[in-house]
Amino acid sequence: GEFGVVLPQGIRHIVERLPDILEDHENALPGSLRQLMQRLMEHxxxxxxxxxELEREIQQWHRSNEDSCRLAEIPGVGPLTATALVASVGDAKNxxxxxxMAAWLGLVPRQHSSGGKPTLLGISKRGDGYLRTLLIHGARSMVRVVESKTDPSADWLKGLLARRHTNVAVVAQANKTARIAWALLAHGTKFRPDYTPDVTVA
Incomplete structure (x- = not known):
């Protein structure tokens, strides 16, 4: 900015416009700065x-791993999240x-009990921050498109959004996704979008 060169924020703008800026010998950029920016661009x-290259390797590993492929069928879970879950969780039966498992990921609210009355606090944010972030990003993508969905899971999320803040709903959906992932890994089953748990009446 001190030399009269201003770019919009974002890596894409830098990649698209920096080469032309470096080749423009009429701007006021010193030669040493041009060389530094050129090195940074090459880096x-x-x-x-x-x-x-790493994304290609992850995709290959994902396609060759049965557990990862089954997890990727869960809405909000892509190959990156699926492979990370399989690699980090190991044996889900632990x-x-x-x-x-959701608590291990830091997606379960902390509790404070007094006089026999439990009070739910914010999520703990302990555990694997990388996996938690991936699951929350996936849940956020589900929230963005939930209005166009009609399956039972979408109805649950719509109801939650109607009565709670969006961020609360996102974390709740990430929690639910983690629990579904555990069930698929622990029992070796496939994801069923129409699945509803059996309720036994005592």
Whole structure:
């Protein structure tokens, strides 16, 4: 900005416009700054190449892993989240139930009990922050398109959005996704969008 060169925010604008700026010898950029920016640009291109290569490897691993493919059938879970879950969770039977795995991910509210009355606080944010972030991003994508869906899971999310703040609903959906993932991994089953749990009346 000090040399009269201003770009909009975002990596895409830098990639698209920086080469022309560096080649423009009529602007006031000093030669040393041009060289530095050129080096940074080359470094960025190399990092971008490595990201593409790693994404290709993740896709190959995902397609060759049965558990990962089954997890990717869950709405809001793509290959990146599925592979990360399979790699990090290992044997899902180490968790007694889906709530334990959700708690391990930091997606279960902390509790404070007094006089026999439990009070739910904010989510703990303990556990695996990377996996939690992936699940929350997936849940946020579900919230954006939920109005166009008609399955039972979408009806549950719509009802939650009607009475709670969007961010609360997003975390609740991420929690639910983690529990579904545990069920698929622990029992070796496939995702069923029309599934409704059996309710036993005592």
């Amino acid at each position: 960025f291109k190399e990092l971008d190449r490595q990201v593409v 968790f007694s139930n889906g709530r334990q």
